[in-house]
Amino acid sequence: MTTRFATIRAAGCRRYGAVGEGGIIALDQHFPQWPGLRQVIEAGALESLAEAAKGQAVTHPTGSFAWDIPLPEPEKIICVGVNYPDRNAEYRDGQEAPPNPSLFIRFARSFSGHEAPLLRPPESEQLDYEGEIAVVIGRGGRRIDEARALDHVAALTLCMEGTIRDWVRHAKFNVTQGKNWDRLGAMGPWLVPFTDPAQIADIALVTRVNGQIRQEDRTGRMIFPTARLIAYVSTFTTLVPGDIIVTGTPTGAGARLDPPVWLKPGDVVEVEAEGIGLLRNRVEDE
Secondary structure, X not given: OOOOEEEEEEOOEEEEEEEEOOEEEEOHHHOOOOOOHHHHHHOOOHHHHHHHHOOOOOOEEOOOOEEOOOOOOOOOEEEEEOOOHHHHHHOOOOOOXXXXXXXXXXXHHHEEOOOOOEEEOOOOOOEEOOEEXXXXXXXXXXXOOHHHHHHHEEEEXXXXXXXXHHHXXXXXXXXXXXXXXXXXXXXXXXXXXXXXXXXXHOOEEEEEEOOEEEEEEEHHHOOOOHHHHHHHHHHHOOEOOOOEEEOOOOOXXXXXXXXXXXXXOOOEEEEEEOOOEEEEEEEEEO
16 A cells, blocks of 8 residues: 555644554654655655655554644645536536636645534635545646646645635635635645556545535546646746645535535535545534
8 A cells, every 4th residue: 555644733743754554653753854744745755754654653543643734834725616527517607618727726724634623714604615636746847748747746635625605706806715714624634645647537536524425526527637737837837846736626515506505513524535535524613
């Protein structure tokens, strides 16, 4: 099994390491030159971490730590809107698939780790879910050739891209304010090193709320595949190691149900993808 890597909080400190049987094998003290997984990725050293974890015992058993988002301090988190055909059809505007991806930015502060609460703010009850796969850039660049774009990917993780729907419609030019409430979404639980295009080419992605499937699709149906996204984004901004591209959500978000169904305190949201894992969070009021 491919070694997975996580960032955790234990005894008031942020640590990183490999996911072992029943917990985490902390590795940060072995590599003081890399204070976090972003620096590990920048050094191209995930394999070094995997080697260091071999034969090591778990240092932090499950229950003795809290999961953090895998990369707590990325330079950029770029999210893609409307990237599945059925999601495009939900807009009912009669338009075919767009020629270029719709993009927006999220801040790292808007995400929590695996098993951490999703916070519903007092300003709105319209908390919605969006399950997605996130791609972590390992090798930076500008105007990256689409044919070589996947060579720039270091790892994959999962994202619950929580949204406050009425705040997405607060103004004439929208999205940012509906997406960036503190701890509105989640990311994790871990990073899965990217070594084969098959890891993202056509895998199942599912979102469940209280055990009920709400979203289900395959990445092979994405309007803009991962390589196209990397090439497009790097046209206008330099991608750097540790940047995250959140690749879009399938149809079935709560806003599109009739009537709309919003997340409420006590609800459990799970995002699962083949070969990556399962991200779980419970909703609480802020």
